[in-house]
Amino acid sequence: MARWEPDAESRLRAAALELFGEIGYEQTTVAGIADRAGLTARTFFRYFTDKREVLFSGSGSLEQLMVAGLAQAPVDASAFDVVAAALIRAGEFLSPERRPISRLRNSVIAANMELRERELIKMATLSTALAQGLRERGIGEPEASLAAEAGIAVFHVAFTRWVGKSEQRSYVEIVNDALARLRALMSN
Amino acid sequence: MARWEPDAESRLRAAALELFGEIGYEQTTVAGIADRAGLTARTFFRYFTDKREVLFSGSGSLEQLMVAGLAQAPVDASAFDVVAAALIRAGEFLSPERRPISRLRNSVIAANMELRERELIKMATLSTALAQGLRERGIGEPEASLAAEAGIAVFHVAFTRWVGKSEQRSYVEIVNDALARLRALMSN
Numbered sequence: 519m520a521r522w523e524p525d526a527e528s529r530l531r532a533a534a535l536e537l538f539g540e541i542g543y544e545q546t547t548v549a550g551i552a553d554r555a556g557l558t559a560r561t562f563f564r565y566f567t568d569k570r571e572v573l574f575s576g577s578g579s580l581e582q583l584m585v586a587g588l589a590q591a592p593v594d595a596s597a598f599d600v601v602a603a604a605l606i607r608a609g610e611f612l613s614p615e616r617r618p619i620s621r622l623r624n625s626v627i628a629a630n631m632e633l634r635e636r637e638l639i640k641m642a643t644l645s646t647a648l649a650q651g652l653r654e655r656g657i658g659e660p661e662a663s664l665a666a667e668a669g670i671a672v673f674h675v676a677f678t679r680w681v682g683k684s685e686q687r688s689y690v691e692i693v694n695d696a697l698a699r700l701r702a703l704m705s706n
Numbered sequence: 707m708a709r710w711e712p713d714a715e716s717r718l719r720a721a722a723l724e725l726f727g728e729i730g731y732e733q734t735t736v737a738g739i740a741d742r743a744g745l746t747a748r749t750f751f752r753y754f755t756d757k758r759e760v761l762f763s764g765s766g767s768l769e770q771l772m773v774a775g776l777a778q779a780p781v782d783a784s785a786f787d788v789v790a791a792a793l794i795r796a797g798e799f800l801s802p803e804r805r806p807i808s809r810l811r812n813s814v815i816a817a818n819m820e821l822r823e824r825e826l827i828k829m830a831t832l833s834t835a836l837a838q839g840l841r842e843r844g845i846g847e848p849e850a851s852l853a854a855e856a857g858i859a860v861f862h863v864a865f866t867r868w869v870g871k872s873e874q875r876s877y878v879e880i881v882n883d884a885l886a887r888l889r890a891l892m893s894n
Binding site: 596597598635638639642660661663664665667668670671672674675678679695696699700701703704705 | 784785786823826827830848849851852853855856858859860862863866867883884887888889891892893
């Protein structure tokens with residue numbers, strides 16, 4: 519039977535990101551990640567299907583939080599206010615503690631075309647989930663898709679700022695600022 | 707010397723889309739496309755690098771039109787009005803004559819994961835080009851990125867409607883409607 523390893527998943531994630539940064543994503547192997555974490559490859563595969571999944575396994579949590587955020591918005595909120603509530607809720611995932619890991623993750627993704635593609639698919643999946651959640655709240659088309667896609671546009675800009683090197687503000691401050699700026703741009 | 711073939715490029719494109727629809731994208735070969743068009747594979751490669759490029763060779767024209775649309779907007783137009791001008795200018799490419807081909811193309815892309823990824827990359831590339839054009843007009847960040855990404859969100863929703871089976875309105879009518887609806891959603 520496998521030995522219980524305290525916090526094996528986060529140790530593996532940290533080890534993988536270290537190696538991606540040091541020797542590159544392509545050159546990093548599962549054996550190397552497990553070795554760096556002081557664990558076995560067998561333990562790695564208990565948490566992740568492959569090295570790419572280390573970078574994207576958080577997507578599900580982010581989507582669940584956003585969809586939960588939609589559901590909690592007041593019943594009379596407008597479609598875009600509902601999406602704004604979902605984006606703000608994502609701040610529970612994009613916490614100060616996660617920020618160094620997110621910055622490292624972002625630089626790994628930026629350097630690899632296949633990973634950038636995967637990140638775009640993740641954004642499209644988030645948008646589809648938000649549009650579905652809006653339709654379940656009784657918002658029709660094309661409003662549901664417009665609000666969801668514009669919301670993900672704001673999320674993408676805010677997230678990119680949040681992982682930027684010199685940015686000090688929290689994700690929630692940045693996303694609120696981006697929402698206000700887009701509203702101002704569109705009312706002119 | 708190669709024989710001059712009138713309108714070889716559009717014959718090859720039509721033949722490729724027919725075959726993608728009939729036997730599937732994966733099963734279609736360059737030889738099959740050339741044969742259907744009554745041309746040689748050698749002629750095919752004078753216009754396209756591979757069968758995938760048949761689906762995406764229009765991206766450059768679309769991007770050029772949008773960027774030209776940005777440049778022509780009045781100097782005092784707001785960032786989002788500039789983007790709206792770019793989206794409307796894309797209507798010169800998304801013409802009534804192109805619509806049957808675009809519908810066929812869209813159904814081929816929807817059925818293939820790799821092609822859907824390529825289409826997402828195309829959208830991201832358009833957004834980057836619009837943001838760059840906005841910065842060249844003196845619009846700062848994050849406004850340039852927000853306006854560009856929200857604009858591409860509207861473009862994506864409008865384009866998806868335009869290629870929809872039962873949709874009768876022109877692309878320009880649809881995109882103007884989508885722009886007005888998003889503005890209304892964000893001002894509530």
